[in-house]
Amino acid sequence: MPRRRDVLKLAGALGAGLVLGGRSARSDDDPVGPLRYDTIRERGILRIPYYEDFAPYSITTAEGPRGIDIDVAREVAKRIGLQPHFYPLVAGEKIDDDLRNGIWRGNVIDRSVGDLMFHVPYDRQIQLNNDLVVLFGPYFEEGFAIASNPEVLPGGFDPESDEGRRIGVEIDTMPDFWLSSANGGRLRNAAVHFARPLDAVKALGKGEVDAIILQAAQIEAFAPHHVPKASVKPFLMGGMFRSRWTVGCAVRETCRPFVYEVGDALGAMAGDGTMARIFAEAGVTWLAPQR
Amino acid sequence: MATTFRRSVAAATLAIAAMGFAGLGHAKPVTDKDILGDVESTGDVLTYGLGMQGQRFSPLKLIDKETVKGVVPVWAFSFGGEKQRGQESQPLVVDGVIYVTGSYSRMWAIDAKTGKELWEYNHRLPDGIMPCCDVINRGAAVYGDKVYFGTLDAKVVALNRETGKVVWSKAIEDYKAGYSITNAPLIVNGMVITGIGGGEFGIVGKVYALDAETGESKWTRPVIEGNVGTVDGKPSTMTGTKNASWEGDQWQTGGGGTWLGGTYDPKTGLLFYGTGNPSPWNSWLRPGDNLYSSSRLAIDPKTGEIKWSYQTTPHDGWDFDGVNELISFPLKGADGKTIDAAATADRNGFFFVLDRTTGKFISASPFVSRHDWASGYDDKGRPIYNPDFRPGDPSKGGGADGKGKSVFTAPSFLGGKNWMPMAYSQNTGLFYIPSNEWGMDIWNEPITYRKGAAYLGAGFTIKPLYEDHIGVLRAMDPATGKIKWEYKNRAPLWGGVLTTGGGLVFTGTPEGYIKAFDDETGKELWSFNTGSGVVASPITWDMDGEQYIAVVSGWGGAVPLWGGDVADYVKSFNQGGMLWVFKLPRKS
DSSP, X not given: OHHHHHHHHHHXXXXXXXXXXXXXXXXXXOOSSOOOHHHHHHHTEEEEEEETEETTTEEEETTEEESHHXXXXXXXXXXXXXXXXXXXXXXXXXXHHHHIIIIISOOTTTOOOXXXXXXXXXXXXXHHHOTTEEEEEEEEEEEEEEEEOTTTOTTOXXXXXXXXXXXXXXXXXXXXHHHHHHHHHTTGGGEEEESSHHHHHHHHHTTSSSEEEXXXXXXXXXXXXXXXXXXXXXXXXXXXXXXXXXXXEEEEGGGTHHHXXXXXXXXXXXXXXXXXXXXXXXXXOOOOOOO | OHHHHHHHHHHHHHHHXXXXXXXXXXXXXXXHHHHHTTTTOTTOBOSTTSSTTOOOEEOOOSSXXXXXXXXXXXXXXXXXXXXXXXXXXXXXXXXXXXXXXXXXXXXXXXXXXXXXXXXXXEOOOOTTOOOTXXXXXXXXXXXXXXXXXXXXXXXXXXXXXXXXXXXXXXXXXXXXXXXXXXXXXXXXXXXXXXXXXXXXXXXXXXXXXXXXXXOOEEEEEESSTTOEEEETTEEEEXXXXXXXXXXXXXXXXXXXXXXXXXXXXXXXXXXXXXXXXXXXXXXXXXXXXXXXXXXXXXXXXXXXXXXXXXXXXXXXXXXXXXXXXXXXXXXXXXXXXXXXXXXXXXXXXXXXXXXXXXXXEEEXXXXXXXXXXXXXXXXXXXXXXXXXXXXXXXXXXXXXXXXXXOEEESSOTTOSSOSSOOEEOTTTOOEEEEEEOEEEEEEEEEEEEETTEEEEEEEEEEEESSSSOSEEEEEEETXXXXXXXXXXXXXXXXXXXXXXXXXXXXXXXXXXXXXXXXXXXXXXXXXXXXXXXXXXXOEEEEETTEEXXXXXXXXXXXXXXXXXXXXXXXXXXXXXXXXXXXXXXOOO
């Protein structure tokens, strides 16, 4: 065992040496490349990539990373006795890209790589497609919600009769897909596309759209500030359109011991009320994951 | 200690660079006239495409069908470092200096005679870039005392040709939104002109013209209808007619990346740009032709206005991303008259000939063995679709797990021909097309996950059509649409083509070879193993009475990232990053 550790240390030193001539890696003094569980424990540092423009879950602020996922990650790191090091991850086109860039291969430019990722859908197909990572630790249930202007839509949004309304959605999300194709595409012209969810919420506040369909947490966190009068309801699309999903964690396949340690910490946080409190502080209702 | 060591190395490098320039003297400015005369001036290579029209033809014939077998390497240059992957660059040769770009937005100036490095520019890339299809770059442009290239973080950078120092650097879009530049820029009338690549989410492709001296924006032209261009930074005219071929506000995020760049025809005074696939991928969500996605556009470089358009794949549902280069050439008709024509070999498997003055459709001929999605084109230039080969509408079901019906169709989304430029021989009047024989299972999928949330998706699996080959180099007669000869290669072809007055066709293979073929028969006459896959475009020039050939070697690009079953065959190919230069041995 000590011998393997020595080899790993040497590998880490070599990796660090290789970047000396170049610019410094983003994640401070971290050795380049994926580490094994033993080395992470020995160093005492847990590297955690996060989406930097993804409020209320995670966002980069002047004071550093903030958000629900960041708070959950800090608490988990504390409970398993490691120091969290956060660094931002740019979302790829698919979760597979994020798992590759975030925890198994690392960043293609500076080669920084994380050890534990939060906010990964707990989904069998994703697990099958990404055999270098382990998905585990579901910690909440996410879905879509609709916020509508009660003066324009007093009875709420009715897809059968409201095709002349303007409905804000984030581009290429499930609600966008639903508006563009349901009922033979009758609602296609109702869809108003936004690149960022917060812009959709602001547009509802200014009366530029009549309703918005976004992730429930985004509506719960943003609506009170921008559209306090909005009527908010869960939005279920039915059929093939997935309206709810479970969110968990992922680690590199070589770091399996974290599956149990982090899984236990998350379970305890659900049980002792920590999880509900973290979500509530962000204005979001915590829904326990459905297994 | 380490710091001192590095400092002294840096000082030594500077000293060597200074000595190199002392030997070469002051760089002669490159003029518009020089650039327009690039085809005839065999002593240099001033443009991507060996001439603005992009024919990739050199009249040089010192190396010919007889002598080519004696060609040997003169020197080779390593790009160094750990960044050994995805070299798709075409070098330039100016006044005895080679300018070559490499992966990760790097550039070198090298003494063409000795292979000695004069300078290296290593662009400081932010860690948040998301290049879709490897960290490649396709080449530079020269003008005046500067050399220009585009970077993976969506900047155009102007470097001093002698020193490699930055003169100006301008971000034309936000890399955080997924934009990047990999194409080689064009120089037209004192402007640097470039396209742009982007992720599939919410972008609109544009063509950008910048002042070559200052980097200031002269004009921009979005390629999707409804979007408004700019002139000198102020809004100009709308592209097309809003909502003519798109529903709702989908045109605002309609795709159409111009990631491969363009060509310029001095005779008509037009820029020709290809445009990528429309967004989103699932074509059932965006009824209409979705103009001007998957099209060729002729743009007036003075104003940025679109003069004509031709759409190769209306309502693209296969990611046929029609960016391929449009090459100007004289088409001899049956009546003996010559038409100012242009040709393009599309991802969709058809080779198109257009009247380049008007954009009028002349012909479309398949250049691959299968083109399931369309049986052909009618006389107006519209595809005759085969509806059985459009991936199913997922809201109608038909596939497993709520997916839309999956279809197997060829060509695959990587195309009958991908980015790699074909060549036109002024000797034979033939086009030499690097093509690939592969198909794909494709389906529209209701669910993918992005940033931890459920999004709309599409699925692909690429499969070779034949056991023994994927790549086929084909000689196409543009007058008849007939294939004159073909050369089969086991791995997909991913490098550009060069043809010469000596009757030769040069191209590289992922297996590592640069090869020369007889331009009339396709017989292989010469090959050399460069040690890593060749996925770049070869060039030729003459110097001191001798003809030189150069090509960059370094496996990478989209195939190992996206290739499905194909990736299994190519995964043993080693990466690299070398510039190889060849010539005939000097007679003693």
